[in-house]
Amino acid sequence: MTFASPVRRLLPVSDLLLFVVAMVWGSSYGVVKNALGFYPVLALIALRFGITFVLLSVNLRHLRRVDLKTLMGVLTCGLLLLAIFLAETFGVMLTRAANAAFLISLCVVMTPLVEWAMLRRKPGATEWLAVAVSLGGAWLLAGDGAFSFNPGDALILVAAVLRALSVCVTKRVMRASPLPALTVTAVQAGVVASGSALLAFFFVPSQWQPLPSFAGHGAFWGSVMYLVIACTLFAFFAQNYAIGRSSPTRVSLLMGSEPAFGALFASVWLGEHVSATGWIGGGLIVLASLMATVPWRGWFAARSGLANRST
Template identity: 65%
Template sequence: MNAPHKSVLLSDLMLLAVAVVWGTSYGVVKSALFFYPVLGLLALRFGITFLLLSPALLSLRDLPRAKLLQLLGTGVLLLSVFLCETFGLLHTTATNAAFLISLCVMLTPLVEWLWLKRQPTPMEWCAVGLSGLGAVLLSGDGKWIFNWGDALILLAALIRALQVCLLKSVTTSTHLPALTVTAVQAGVVTVGSLLLVFIFVPSPLQTLIAMENSGAFWGYVVYLVLACTLFAFFAQNYAIKRSSPTRVALLMGSEPLFGGLFAMFWLGESVSYVGWLGGGLIVAACLLASVRWVPGKVRVIAPTA
């Protein structure tokens, strides 16, 4: 096997690994919440991430103030995403969360339409309808039963779509390294989480010190930081430069599937055939939303982290 083929194979394997670890993150977070509250978990996860990536902040020296404020705004939106997503996991299954959060892929064209004035294509409208049907089938086995957890996950998907659009407007006119963007966002999430911890969580340090079976909890935190944040971000950027957009979209589109399977085997969650059908429709809609149909050719856009 020659070097280019080895590089493509390596990038494909890394993308598949990203889909696996991001899919498993919902089950891991749900497990960690048995030990420590939502706000404390977010502060630890992103605080450690920020410390590890803090050297990348040197690239902010020449960034205009207006762009810095916009970048900080993407961090505030990301904090909102994780608050809704993590609190939502307390009230719904990890399987539902894995599929429903992927709706941000099809919500992004709608946000672009309302905010950036880019009208969705007919295929994107089809994806919107398909994903809506999938969400109904997934939650409550098609009985239109949405609990608070499902609603929070859907809100997280919408806010993530807003964040993607704002981040796009920030990064298109600058040359900031991806790690710098991640470091800033992690810092904002950390500060916001810590402020909320001191306001709403009684005795957070004492709870952390007195935690039983703390080894399991810290194992979850290390996995979320190293695998689901640092490795996943690096691997996705590495692979996008070496693989085709089509392969990237297809491999990353498998994330909800791994999330559902992991939740079944790790947490013992059960999903009906109707639920799996709904999840499958959401995945199909996400792939359709990643496609730009042009007369005479089809171009697939790589998904955004």
């Protein structure tokens, strides 16, 4: 028996996938920033999720065997995701990145409350402790507690509430229906793509611009493909898969490490400065994820058992 075997039992695949998703989404900020240099916000969202929808459309066949209640639940998941993207994107345009990083991390605090109210599951003491550690880390990462509220902050706060609500609603839908995670992801992508396209068409027609050509715009199309394949196809499938197999609070804590990975990516790839306090805050966020995810008693028991068998 190898050490990897108990590790795989103690760390479910869904948890490992969410860590990877947090890393991928942490890198997405710089990629989106690069793509927005070529194409407007709403049009980019419609393009990103439109391509995703086309690639996943074959999975829509599973909708034929669901009832109207389930279908409405899946569509609600898509509308929540659309609202999250709109609130986050326009919120970031109107506030400091530090404010946004702290406020979006508040979804980690709100998720246990929403889960308690919606799903009647009371989070455990370890989860509450992890939430507190994550909140403290986000506060440090946001810039030594410097904070001033503005309209952009209000939008980011709305996005944080919607994230918490979205995880719990998706959990309820996945628990009550036999739909594969890819089918739910396909519906979400279709709703976000069509919703952002309709908003641009009716309210901001200047957002519709000709697509950059493939020749001479490799950086843009490379960014789009990364956003589609890694940040949307893989990330939303992994998130929906994990939600169906874990609690919303656990999922939220794992996803809450996203700002820490975003700071690391910005420092290494974009050359942005992160203070020592920021690194401590990012470390606390990752620690909070580990606190909520790894069953430490089982971990040490597994290691102790292996040590005894090796002697």
